[in-house]
Amino acid sequence: MSDSPSEPSLAELVAVMAHDLNNPLAALVTNLSFIEGTVAPKDGGDLAEALGDAQMLCDMLRRLVGNLDLIARREALSGGASILDLGHLLRQAAERLQKQASAAEIELSVDPAPPLGEILVQCDRELLGRAIDNLIAYGLEQAPSRSRITVTAARDERGGRVVIEHRRKPQIAQMTEAPPPMTRAEQRRRTQALYGRGAALLCARIAADLIGGKLEVTTDTGPVARLVLIAPPAEP
Template sequence: MGDAARDPSGRSLLATMVHDLRNPLSALAGNLALLKEELASVRLGETGSQCLEDSLVLCTRALLMVQSIADVDALEQGTISVRPRITPLAPEVEVAVTQGKADVEVRELDVVIDVPELSPVIDGRLVTRVIQNLFDNAVRYAPRRGRVEVKAGMVDRQLVISVGNSGPPLTAAEKLSIFERDYRAAERQAGARIGRDFGLYFCRLVVEAHKGTITI
């Protein structure tokens, strides 16, 4: 996702790739979830169960990555408009956390949700995606059998949402650049982790579109 994604031909190719990937990934994720439900009463054995869980986690993660790529391009081009409205926050958090349920179960994590009955003025669809990306990031960095927390509240009449885990803290350098567009490509050539960090850049764009800030 460099300069090629910002010129017209690059964006056209990007749109085609996203479209071609999103539909089969959505179908695959749905089929895996259905298969898991159908096999709930069948003894697959530890290896079979683990393979099914891992497949569902990876497919869901890939789908989130593809959607984030599409939305980042749209946000940068101004083709997605933020539509704030009074939105109950707790249901949005529940949707976001539920999307990561499979990964939580595989890693045996303790998830703590502390979200009071709030109805801020936000674009619920986009903010749900932000929470989903942050939660996914926290789950993947959490130690096995660790803890992940999602909290929300009002501070000085401003909505504050925090997502964290019991894993080791980031370095000072990472804190400064983790929400940048090319963070992973520039600092940690680790292909398996590019999608997650690109998702964090998406979070930054959405938060800034709401006139807010995002920090570690």
């Protein structure tokens, strides 16, 4: 009698699920791009806004599916280290997450913008991008509406640093008055902003570890939170 095949591990199952989710997601993105190309300028307004929302949610789904894959496969995702311009990667990440920031009514800015080519690091490009994306996404989850998130890059003896600062949301226990009723548009923006809550900081930490870097999060109770991602410096 032949032995029955062994059960796959949880990590293997999650990796397969992430792969399977990417297929319909890619088809959805293609269909949305087609719809965008067929919408006439006169059909703007609510239709254009709904289409923009759908595209933003697809971007968020891409990150969530990518996080499942990151949690499942970890080291297997690394394609090798290369020399990277940290300032350029930071600008790209801020641009990718700009729609989500707008939906949450949060100003996301790279300030001061580091000059291109000034901060060079050496690590896996894909994993560094995921670490930055997740760190900004975590800031968007934590920052209160109508506030600002400041992102910048710097360097020190440890390597290149991505620094994110944002105001903290007031503690629920300190809120004694019932919140005012929200309009339908405000409810929609709030719902969109909440998508993706939970794993962003974990995945930023995993990606930081995989590139040989470090993630530092302030734990004090002050009004401003500070997140620092350290990437290995480029070798001379």
